[in-house]
Amino acid sequence: MSRKLLIATLGTSPAVVTEAVDLLTEQGCRPDGVVLLMTQDYDVREAYELLATHLAQHDSLAWIEPVSIGQYGDVDSPEAAAEFMEEACRILKTYRDAGHRLYVSIAGGRKAMSALLALAVQFYGAERLFHIWVPPWLEERGEIAQLRRLPEEDRIQQLHPRLDTDDRPRLVDLPFIGLFPWLEDIREALRGGSIPERSLKALLQANNLLDPQGKPTELGKAILNILEGVEGLPPARQDACKVTIAKHHYRDRLERFAWELSGRFPFITQIQSGEWRSGEAKVKAEQPNRLRIFERLGLDFPMQLIVETTADTPGQLEAARRAVERYLERRR
Numbered sequence: 001m002s003r004k005l006l007i008a009t010l011g012t013s014p015a016v017v018t019e020a021v022d023l024l025t026e027q028g029c030r031p032d033g034v035v036l037l038m039t040q041d042y043d044v045r046e047a048y049e050l051l052a053t054h055l056a057q058h059d060s061l062a063w064i065e066p067v068s069i070g071q072y073g074d075v076d077s078p079e080a081a082a083e084f085m086e087e088a089c090r091i092l093k094t095y096r097d098a099g100h101r102l103y104v105s106i107a108g109g110r111k112a113m114s115a116l117l118a119l120a121v122q123f124y125g126a127e128r129l130f131h132i133w134v135p136p137w138l139e140e141r142g143e144i145a146q147l148r149r150l151p152e153e154d155r156i157q158q159l160h161p162r163l164d165t166d167d168r169p170r171l172v173d174l175p176f177i178g179l180f181p182w183l184e185d186i187r188e189a190l191r192g193g194s195i196p197e198r199s200l201k202a203l204l205q206a207n208n209l210l211d212p213q214g215k216p217t218e219l220g221k222a223i224l225n226i227l228e229g230v231e232g233l234p235p236a237r238q239d240a241c242k243v244t245i246a247k248h249h250y251r252d253r254l255e256r257f258a259w260e261l262s263g264r265f266p267f268i269t270q271i272q273s274g275e276w277r278s279g280e281a282k283v284k285a286e287q288p289n290r291l292r293i294f295e296r297l298g299l300d301f302p303m304q305l306i307v308e309t310t311a312d313t314p315g316q317l318e319a320a321r322r323a324v325e326r327y328l329e330r331r332r
Contacts, residue, residue: 002099006031007091009040009109009117014047014054015142016107016132016169016211018159021059023132023171024103031103035091037084039075040050040068044109047144054159063240065263067091078222083330084113086226087264088120088155090233092325094266096124097330098236098310106174107132119175123227125178133170160272183227190216190224229326232319234289234311236266244272253297258305261293267310267320276304283325285317295328 006024007164008017017034024031026306034055038044048066053059069075069084073154094103104126106114121129139159150158161168190209195201196250204210209220216224239260245255258271284292291307307324311317 002030002101004029004103005033005095005100006103006105007035007095007117008037008107009113010036010047010051012043012047012144013110013139013142014051015109015305016105016134016145017051017161018054018059019132019134019142019161019169020103020105020107020130020171021055021061022122023169024158027171029103029128030131031061033065034061035065035067035093035095037067037069037088037117038109040114041143046148047231050144050147052257054156058156058160064265067263068260069113075110081112081116082222082226085120086229088117089230091125091266092120092126093230095235098266100236102126104129105132106130107134118174121176122179124182124230125180126176129174129176131172131174133172135167135169138169146188154176180264180289187224187227187231189214190220190227192216192222198323229323229332232315232321233253234267234309234316234320237269237310239269243269244270246273250297250303252304254305257295257297259304261307261324265320265324268307269310270308271295272306274304274306276302281328283321283328285321287314287317288312289317291321291324293324293328294332 007021012015021031035047038048052064057062067087069080069087075081075084085255094100095327104117106117118129134142138161140249146204147155148275149156182200185196189195189201189204190214197268201210201214207213208217211217211224243255243258243262245258254273262271279294281295286292289309289311291309293305293307296302309317
């Protein structure tokens with residue numbers, strides 16, 4: 001079933017997300033769910049927790065997916081930029097393949113996050129890409145540092161401002177050129193293969209992905225690694241992920257880890273805990289659509305998670321296994 005999904009970068013201002021929901025709703029595009037791409041900053045986490053509670057209670061939006069950029073606390077290095085770009089592409093592709101209509105906001109978070117998410121939209125498309133313009137006098141009031149001090153009634157007023165037309169937040173659509181129809185040709189060119197269209201070669205050279213001789217540059221190779229890591233993944237789940245963790249003294253830690261995985265990988269449909277006493281950390285695939293994750297959450301805590309996915313081919317299952325394994329290697 002096709003659903004409308006708001007995908008947004010999140011910083012320390014929860015208000016740009018609630019304003020996006022309100023403005024889309026006014027235009028007849030009320031989202032059915034929200035995916036928030038975010039760093040691990042303390043204030044950003046608090047902004048997410050406020051939104052998760054508020055959107056469920058005030059807007060009846062229970063489908064809120066947090067996606068952390070992983071081991072990096074910020075997009076402050078080439079490695080962090082590559083991971084965020086890959087994650088943004090993965091989110092767009094998996095939800096698009098599931099038939100969802102994607103509305104992408106780059107109003108929140110770091111400037112680098114917004115730029116990389118906009119670039120990912122160029123590759124994998126969206127129904128709309130937009131920014132939220134907020135009057136300067138109102139912008140500061142939407143920050144978590146201000147909102148945390150307010151009683152509930154005043155907080156709702158700041159998250160959903162009712163203002164005159166000329167002095168209220170606005171949704172500003174941004175133009176983009178979707179490269180998805182040429183994605184396979186781009187991947188082939190970045191592998192060093194032949195390029196069927198001269199104009200595509202010129203485009204890749206102009207963007208420093210190919211050198212003057214038509215060979216992939218280091219940047220081109222990095223983009224290829226991202227695209228190769230995303231293509232072949234299973235589609236996104238249609239319903240909320242189910243997490244079942246057995247009762248023991250590590251339950252809270254394991255449950256947090258399970259929800260982290262479900263937010264990171266939209267193709268995961270169900271997670272349950274299992275026993276693992278010894279052996280090497282690894283991710284094992286089991287046909288037709290199951291992964292077994294053997295991982296240590298600390299020196300004293302070996303665990304197993306049994307993960308069901310949306311994979312319906314061996315190739316999709318293997319792509320899912322590699323994606324999860326790579327994420328865990330970075331996380332350690």
